[in-house]
Amino acid sequence: MTNIRKIAQLAGVSVSTVSRVLNDHPYVIEEKRQKVLAAVKELNYIKNANAVYLSKGKTYCIGVVLPFLNLPYFGEILEGIAGEALKHGYHLKIFQTDYEKDAELDAFHRLQMKEVDGLIITSRANSLDTLHSFMEGLNVVFCENLHGVAKKVFINHYEAVRTGMDYLHSKGHTDIGLCLHRTFGTNSEERVRGFYDAAEAAGNEVREDWIFNECIHLKDGRDVVGQWEALKDKPSALIVTSDQVSAGIVSQAGRKGIVVPDELAILSFDNHPISDVFDITSFDMPIRQLGEEAFRLFFEEDHLSPVILETSLHERKTV
Amino acid sequence: MTNIRKIAQLAGVSVSTVSRVLNDHPYVIEEKRQKVLAAVKELNYIKNANAVYLSKGKTYCIGVVLPFLNLPYFGEILEGIAGEALKHGYHLKIFQTDYEKDAELDAFHRLQMKEVDGLIITSRANSLDTLHSFMEGLNVVFCENLHGVAKKVFINHYEAVRTGMDYLHSKGHTDIGLCLHRTFGTNSEERVRGFYDAAEAAGNEVREDWIFNECIHLKDGRDVVGQWEALKDKPSALIVTSDQVSAGIVSQAGRKGIVVPDELAILSFDNHPISDVFDITSFDMPIRQLGEEAFRLFFEEDHLSPVILETSLHERKTV
DNA sequence: ATAATCTGTGAAACGCGTTTCAGAGCAAGC
C-alpha cells in the first residue's frame, strides 16, 4: 500500500510537508506542493481514514441509537440528523437496538472506544442509572425530557396531550381513551401524565382499560378497534400517539360501520402524510426538526440547555 | 489516556501478551492473564477502536448508499441489512445521497479510504461507467440487475410487471397506465421494459401520457388522480410501483367519487401494510430479504452469482 | 542596526493495537 512516507520519498520532501499539502496548511512553497501533488497522483495515493481518525482522535461520525428502522418516526428523525450532519461533514452510524438493552449498551461502548464522536439516543430501553456510568464526559444527546443535566431535545408531549384532551372536552367528550406505543420511556410517560392531569382537571375519570398499549403499526390500529368493540363501557374518543395506528383504526372502523367521529373520535399524533389521506385530525410533530436539533446539540459542545419543540393541531375530520 | 503499553507495564508483561489476553488468544498462562485483567480493570482501560481498525485493516462496518431515509422501502431494506449485519458483528454507516452524484461518489471514496469494508448500493444516480473506476477490487453490492459482473441482488421487477399486466389483461383491461418512482435506474427500466413487452405481446398500444413519473409519496397518488381525470383518453387500470402512491390514489378516488376498480383499477407493488388497510391488490416485494441478501453478498467474499427475488401477487379489491 | 515576526521545513514523537518472528522451556515419540 502506498502511504504518506512513500509520497514524501518520491516527492523528495518530509512527511510533514506532505501532510501539510494534503490538508491545505499554509507555509508550503508552491514548488514542493506541486511535487507532492504529482507524487500523489503517480502513486495513486488515497488516505487511510482510520489512520486519520486514530491520529486526530475523532471520527466525524455520530452514532444514532434507535429501536427500529422501518417506522416513519425514526426514518424522519434520521433524515433530520443526516441532513444537519452532512452540512458539518459528519456521517451516521446506525445502532439498531430492537429495544434490547445489550444492543443499546454496545452503542455506548462504541462511543467509549472512540468509534463515534457522539451518540444520539432517539429512544432507549436501559435506565438512566445504567447508562450514567457509560457516559462520563462523553457527548450524548437524548431525545426525551429526562431528569438531570444532559443534552436533550424533545417534543412537548405533555402539553400536546393536555391540549388534545381539552380540545376533546370542548367537543363534548368525557370518556377518552389513549393508544400508546409503549408505557415505559419518558416520552410515553409524559403523554400519560398529560392524559391523567387533563382528565383530573376536567373532573373526568380515567379507566385503565381505556389505555391501549403497544400500538405501533397500522395493523395495531385494527386490533384496537376490535378491543374497543369488546368493551362494555366504551370511550367516545381516543388519543392515538401515531398516525399509522390512527389510520388503521379509521380504516377498520369504516369496514365495521363504526362512524367516525360520531361513534368514535380519533385525535392523532404526527401529522404524517397518511393523516391527510385519511382526514385524521392530528398534532403536527416536528420530527425532522427533532433530528436536526439533536445533531446541533451534539455539535455545539457546550449547548446544554434543553430544546423543547411544540406541536400544533391540524384539524381534519376525525374529531 | 491509558493504552495497551501502560497495561503491559502495570501487569509486568509485554504488549503482545496483553493483546493476546484481550483477544482470547491461546498460549497465555493463567497467572499472567489474571494480572493483565487486573491491570485493565485498575486503569479502566478501553480499547481504541480506530487503532484496531487501522491495525487490522478493516472496520466491521458496511456503508449503505440510499437516496432517502423517510421512505418505507429504504427503511425496510435497512432493517434487512442491519439484522443480518448484526449477526456477523457488523455495523451500518449511512450515506444518504438525495440522488446527488457527488454525495454518492463520496461514499465510494470512503470505501477507498477504508472507512467501511464494503458498500451496498440500494439505488444510485451515477452511471456505472463513472462508478467503475472507483470500485477496483472493492466490495460493492448492487440492488439492481445491472449488466456486467458485480455482486447483485434484485427483485424481478420485469417479471412482476409482466405478470401484473397479464393479470389485468385477464380482467379485461387493455388500456393500462404506469406510475413510476423515476424513469432512470435499472429497476425502473426493468419495469418499463416489462410494461412495454407485455403490452406488445397482448397487442395493446402503450400511450406515453399514461406513464406517470416521480410517484413517490402518498400525496403524489392524489396528484395522479388529478392528472388521470384530466386525460381525454383514460386508462382503465394503473400499475403503480409503490403502495404509498396507490393508497394516495385510492383515497383520492374515493373522495372524488371515482369507483375503484370499476372506473379505475389499481395494481400495486410492495404489499406494505398500508395496502392491506386500503384493500389494494399488490405484489408482495421481499424488501427486507433484499437487504438481508445484500449483506450476505457482501459478507461472502466470492459470492458472485446474482440473487434474484421473486414477487407474489396478493389479490385484494382494487383490480 | 537590531529586535521581533513570519515563512518554510524536517525530525521525531504521538495516537494505539496486532502480528510476525525468534527463541526458550518442556513433554511426547522413536
Add this chain to the structure above:
DNA sequence: GCTTGCTCTGAAACGCGTTTCACAGATTAT
C-alpha cells in the same frame, strides 16, 4: 538419547496520518 512438536513470551515491525518543536532564513518594525 535424540528429535519433533507444543506451550508461552517478548521485541520489534507494521498499519499510517498529524502535530509539535526546533531552527534556518527572510521580512518588517522600531
